[in-house]
Amino acid sequence: MQSKQYSIKVYECSIEDETEFMLFFDVNYTLFKDHLILIHGDISDTIKEYLNSKSLTFLNNINLPKGRTRKALERDLAHEKRESEIDHIIAQTELVKLSNRLGNNLTVLDNMIRSGRELSVEGDLLLLNRVNSGALVKTTGNLIITQLVEGAIRCGGNFMMLTASHKANVIFHGVEVDNKFLVDKLSRVELKNNEIVITPVFKKEINWA
Amino acid sequence: MGIIIAVISGKGGVGKTTAVANLGLGVAMNDKTCVVVDFDIGQRNLDMILGLENRVVYDMVQVMEGEATVKQALIRSKVNNNLQFLAASQSKDKSVLNSDKVYKLVKELKETFDYVILDSPAGIESGFEHTIEFADAAIIVVNPEVSSIRDADRAIGILDSKSQKVKDGEEVAKYLVINRIVANMVESGEMLNSEDILDILSIKLVGKVPEDKGVIDASNQGKPVILDKNSIAGQAYKRISARLCGKKVEMKNVEVSDSSLFTKIKGIFR
Numbered sequence: 001m002q003s004k005q006y007s008i009k010v011y012e013c014s015i016e017d018e019t020e021f022m023l024f025f026d027v028n029y030t031l032f033k034d035h036l037i038l039i040h041g042d043i044s045d046t047i048k049e050y051l052n053s054k055s056l057t058f059l060n061n062i063n064l065p066k067g068r069t070r071k072a073l074e075r076d077l078a079h080e081k082r083e084s085e086i087d088h089i090i091a092q093t094e095l096v097k098l099s100n101r102l103g104n105n106l107t108v109l110d111n112m113i114r115s116g117r118e119l120s121v122e123g124d125l126l127l128l129n130r131v132n133s134g135a136l137v138k139t140t141g142n143l144i145i146t147q148l149v150e151g152a153i154r155c156g157g158n159f160m161m162l163t164a165s166h167k168a169n170v171i172f173h174g175v176e177v178d179n180k181f182l183v184d185k186l187s188r189v190e191l192k193n194n195e196i197v198i199t200p201v202f203k204k205e206i207n208w209a
Numbered sequence: 210m211g212i213i214i215a216v217i218s219g220k221g222g223v224g225k226t227t228a229v230a231n232l233g234l235g236v237a238m239n240d241k242t243c244v245v246v247d248f249d250i251g252q253r254n255l256d257m258i259l260g261l262e263n264r265v266v267y268d269m270v271q272v273m274e275g276e277a278t279v280k281q282a283l284i285r286s287k288v289n290n291n292l293q294f295l296a297a298s299q300s301k302d303k304s305v306l307n308s309d310k311v312y313k314l315v316k317e318l319k320e321t322f323d324y325v326i327l328d329s330p331a332g333i334e335s336g337f338e339h340t341i342e343f344a345d346a347a348i349i350v351v352n353p354e355v356s357s358i359r360d361a362d363r364a365i366g367i368l369d370s371k372s373q374k375v376k377d378g379e380e381v382a383k384y385l386v387i388n389r390i391v392a393n394m395v396e397s398g399e400m401l402n403s404e405d406i407l408d409i410l411s412i413k414l415v416g417k418v419p420e421d422k423g424v425i426d427a428s429n430q431g432k433p434v435i436l437d438k439n440s441i442a443g444q445a446y447k448r449i450s451a452r453l454c455g456k457k458v459e460m461k462n463v464e465v466s467d468s469s470l471f472t473k474i475k476g477i478f479r
Contacts, residue, residue: 116362
């Protein structure tokens with residue numbers, strides 16, 4: 001099989017006044033002589049004869065497939081990019097907002113908490129590394145962990161923010177937090193009016209609160 | 210002055226001793242002098258895997274107690290002159306070890322050999338602690354399964370807190386060997402892949418060893434699998450040894466199954 005692919009120009013119109021239509025093509029003939037004329041609506045024999053005499057190619061009442069223009073694609077891409085940037089900014093501002101709430105007796109750590117280690121912190125903790133399976137992190141104050149938690153967490157503060165895997169065991173104020181709310185997304189766990197409220201930080205996620 | 214490498218795993222049965230035997234021989238094949246020391250006191254195995262069980266006259270404990278000199282206790286490998294072996298005691302238990310004696314022994318070995326490879330016992334008891342105490346580097350052997358990873362994680366934690374180098378404010382170099390990888394299980398997601406493991410342990414990868422039935426037979430015969438040119442595990446150990454000797458060897462991806470027609474046909478006749 002032999003085939004060719006090429007783009008053509010299409011002039012799309014509908015006829016309201018036949019004389020006006022013919023006059024328009026008489027004037028603009030040079031402009032449209034290489035175009036495919038697509039006419040919507042019924043056309044009379046006079047128009048058909050006129051178009052044939054001018055040797056113009058025409059189609060009647062057909063929906064031509066239209067590709068999306070590059071501009072539209074670019075617009076969509078830019079939109080997506082902006083969305084993800086917004087998400088990133090939200091995560092950042094959330095982090096900043098919460099770390100501003102950290103304050104009394106803050107400990108900042110960048111150590112990996114490996115299996116078997118028990119980290120006990122008086123006051124608040126900002127941990128910038130993983131908590132591996134078999135490790136335990138205990139705080140009396142608030143807690144933020146920026147990387148994946150697979151071990152055990154005991155937090156007694158007003159809030160904590162973390163991402164946990166299904167292996168993790170997270171206990172907030174003596175209540176076990178269901179892992180499925182914390183898996184694969186950065187979430188904020190807070191104590192509000194004696195209720196534990198879990199809010200995912202990204203707005204795209206379902207708001208459980 | 211050589212380097213002391215402790216081979217550790219945390220969990221037992223992941224292939225530590227096999228790794229020690231093969232890497233020791235591999236390093237020796239790269240023209241470096243090497244001594245492998247079995248630190249698994251009371252449960253020595255390395256002598257069998259190296260095929261030297263009938264040569265053991267003096268063991269490490271006797272050397273430490275001053276009943277024999279290091280020179281008397283060292284056993285030269287039958288297959289490579291660069292490799293020597295120091296046996297563990299089979300009758301004593303690990304309570305006979307203490308830091309001073311261990312230090313004296315490894316220091317003496319370090320002065321004579323390029324590579325001193327210590328085979329750590331499984332677990333994280335005192336025997337393990339003495340193995341890592343004076344190590345310059347550690348090779349962590351894991352299997353791609355969660356229990357092995359967690360135990361290794363624990364062992365790394367202890368290494369990072371109890372070794373002499375860390376106490377001196379330096380860092381112990383840590384290298385990961387992932388052993389017994391079954392390619393099609395990794396592909397189907399039943400087995401952890403190396404990226405996940407590296408994520409959890411966050412140490413440098415030095416090699417991946419595929420599962421190979423030949424390893425057990427090689428151990429039983431006392432001929433480390435690295436001597437078998439057709440063994441995939443042997444080739445993997447060869448690459449790791451070359452990397453340990455400072456050569457740049459490209460990482461081979463053993464996590465994709467070789468499904469060429471030829472291997473399939475070969476599989477039928479196996």
